[in-house]
Amino acid sequence: MEACIFDLDGVIVDTARYHYLAWKRLAAELGFELTPEDNERLKGVSRIQSLNIVLEIGGIDADANERERLAEKKNTWFNELIAKMEPGEIFPGVKALVSGLRSSGRKVALASSSKNAQLVVDRLQIRDLFDVIVDGSMIEHTKPDPEIFLLTAERLDVPPPNCLVFEDAEAGVEAALAAGMKCVGIGSPTRLGKAHLVLPSVGAFTAEMLSQLEKTDQSK
Ligand code: BG6
Numbered sequence: 001m002e003a004c005i006f007d008l009d010g011v012i013v014d015t016a017r018y019h020y021l022a023w024k025r026l027a028a029e030l031g032f033e034l035t036p037e038d039n040e041r042l043k044g045v046s047r048i049q050s051l052n053i054v055l056e057i058g059g060i061d062a063d064a065n066e067r068e069r070l071a072e073k074k075n076t077w078f079n080e081l082i083a084k085m086e087p088g089e090i091f092p093g094v095k096a097l098v099s100g101l102r103s104s105g106r107k108v109a110l111a112s113s114s115k116n117a118q119l120v121v122d123r124l125q126i127r128d129l130f131d132v133i134v135d136g137s138m139i140e141h142t143k144p145d146p147e148i149f150l151l152t153a154e155r156l157d158v159p160p161p162n163c164l165v166f167e168d169a170e171a172g173v174e175a176a177l178a179a180g181m182k183c184v185g186i187g188s189p190t191r192l193g194k195a196h197l198v199l200p201s202v203g204a205f206t207a208e209m210l211s212q213l214e215k216t217d218q219s220k
């Protein structure tokens with residue numbers, strides 16, 4: 001394993017909750033409730049795809065202009081939430097894991113579908129943790145398409161099979177596997193069961209797990 005690639009929202013920091021709060025507020029304004037279960041479908045996919053799913057759940061029809069307006073509204077609320085973020089909000093164990101990986105000679109990258117990823121990175125003051133940062137503005141197809149991870153591997157100059165991805169979204173796990181990478185799912189084993197390993201948090205990942213994954217056949 002020459003490189004580790006981290007998703008941002010829900011893996012490094014709990015911004016997945018801020019996305020949910022903003023979508024929930026939009027749904028409430030449109031007259032329906034968005035459940036945590038519904039929210040799982042929004043993880044990892046682009047802003048406009050998330051909106052399309054939200055509108056589908058609410059049974060709401062809207063033309064392209066209206067969709068644009070609603071997505072913008074959600075993004076304004078999301079930005080209000082992240083503007084208040086503090087560096088202390090980074091999940092426990094993330095910094096120690098990244099430093100350990102880098103001092104063992106591995107490269108570390110961030111790969112997020114979010115167009116707000118650079119803002120979050122600045123709020124958390126974590127730019128120096130990564131060799132490469134790829135965000136939603138640099139790709140055409142979001143997860144579950146493997147594009148973001150393949151682009152990250154290319155920028156890291158590491159072959160995809162030598163990359164390990166940390167992901168909390170079902171779409172993200174699928175994208176990592178489609179890229180031919182190994183994947184650690186962060187969250188529910190029921191939802192993320194396709195990953196090579198599922199943990200409750202990044203902080204639970206150990207050096208032993210890394211060497212175990214290095215021995216695992218790519219085909220799982
Ligand atoms: C992903 C989140 O990281 O970014 C999704 O998991 C979100 O929930 C997507 O929709 C796009 O984010 P943004 O910030 O560009 O609206």
Ligand code: MG
Nearest residue numbers: 007009010168
């Ligand atoms: Mg995520």
